[in-house]
Amino acid sequence: MDNKIHSTLLFSLLFFITHLANASSKDQCNQNDKKTLLKIKKSLNNPYHLASWDPKSDCCAWNSLECDDATVNRRVISLTIFSAQISGQIPPEVGDLPYLQKLVFRKITNLTGQIPHTITKLKYLRFLRLSWTNLTGPVPEFLSQLMDLAYLNLSFNYFSGSIPSSLSLLPKLEYLELSRNKLTGPIPELFRSFPGKAPDLFLSHNQLNGSIPKSLGKLDFYRIDLSHNKLKGDASMLFGTNKKTWTIDLSRNMFQFDISKVKVAKTVNLLDLNHNGITxxxxxxxxxxxxxxxxxxxxxxxxxxxxGGQLQRDGAYAYLHNKCLCGAPLQRCK
Structure with missing residues (x-):
């Protein structure tokens, strides 16, 4: 009889421990994060894209997000909503995910409005991509408060106004893309003073005007694309054999400078200067x-x-409509 009682008690204890373990493993994500995510879902009108966001399940198992590797009380560190049928604005509640390192809203054409100021609360944010949406308004000055930011991509939107010079205050910035917007004004003079190395810089397909600040010549851009703007004047300061540039695209602007003595870094892989006034x-x-x-x-x-080299590889197309260029792949020089 004693053995029977002992076995029953042991079984009950094992059942309780197993049930407790299952209950704890069922929902390991931080409950404050979970509440915030459900608010974000509601703010986006409960889209089908977020159907896995079931309040009865562990939020670390939901689609479109990632938690850290802690065993308990896991925090949400990544939120990526991509190519979704979603209408509305970026919920201000995204700022209430304090451990977020990556935030992406991409290819959501019915996402409108401006970037919420609450994003400044994301002190660990390293990666921010808000692209292929219908966001409007200025590129916010307050983005310069995201001191951990290494990657910023706001391309394919409808941002207008000037580029905030305060972006040059970001000490860890390695990639800056503002292309395919409606930005106006000059490239900020303060872009000469990025605290770290010069970030990859993509500003193409805007309405930027004015001259490139000469001080930008002191920077060593690995990739720089200023194409399809209304920039003018001298751009020769961006070149130099002492640099490690990989791609440089200045096409479809109004640059005017003598290229005869411009030396290009041997690392350059792409060089596009078409549709300018270069002599x-x-x-x-x-x-x-x-x-x-x-x-x-x-x-x-x-x-x-x-x-010699690669100057003949792209054929006559690379040289068309110049004043008096000659020699292969064009007609023979007289």
């Missing part, structure tokens, strides 16, 4: 470049095209 002759030094893409068409270049 002079192509330097022989450019034959030393391992170019995979090259275009100087629609300028005012003159003289013989140097032979």
């Amino acid at each position: 002079g002759s192509i330097p022989v030094q450019w034959t030393e470049l391992s170019l995979q893409s090259f275009n100087v068409s629609y300028n005012r270049l003159c003289g013989p095209i140097p032979k």
Whole structure:
């Protein structure tokens, strides 16, 4: 009889421990984060895209987010909502996920409004991508408060106004893309003073105007794309053999400078200068470049095209509509 009681008690104890373990493992995510996520879902009108966000289940198992690796009380560190049928604005509650490191709203064409100020509460945010949406308004100055930010992409939106110079205060910024918006005004002079190394800079397809600040010549951009704007004047300061530039695209602007003595870093892989007012002759030094893409068409270049390297690889297309360029792949020089 005693053995029977002992066995029954042991079984009951094991059942209780197992039930307790299952209950604790059932929902490991932080409950405050869970409440915030449910508010975000409600604010977005409970879209089908977030159907897995069931209050009865562990939020760390929900789609579109990621928790840290802690065994208990796991915090949400990533929220990525991509290509969803969602209408509305970015919920201000995203600022109530205090451990968030990555925030993405991408390819959501019915997402409107402006970037909420509450985003400044995300002190650990490293990656912010709000692209291919219908966001409007200015690029907020308050983004400069996100001191851990390394990646910022606001491309393919309808942001207007000038580029805030305060973005140059971000000490860890490695990638800045504001292309495909309606931004106006010049490139900020303060962009010369990024605290770390110069970030990859993509500002194409806007309505930026004015001259490039000469002080930007002191920076070593790995990738820079200023194409499809209304920029003018001298851009030669962006070049230099002492730099480690990989791609440089200045096409479809109104730049005017003599390229004859411009030396390009041997690391350059893409060089696109088409549709400007650039003068002079192509330097022989450019034959030393391992170019995979090259275009100087629609300028005012003159003289013989140097032979060798990759300068003939893209054919006549790369040289069309210049004043008096000659030599292969164009007609023979007289």
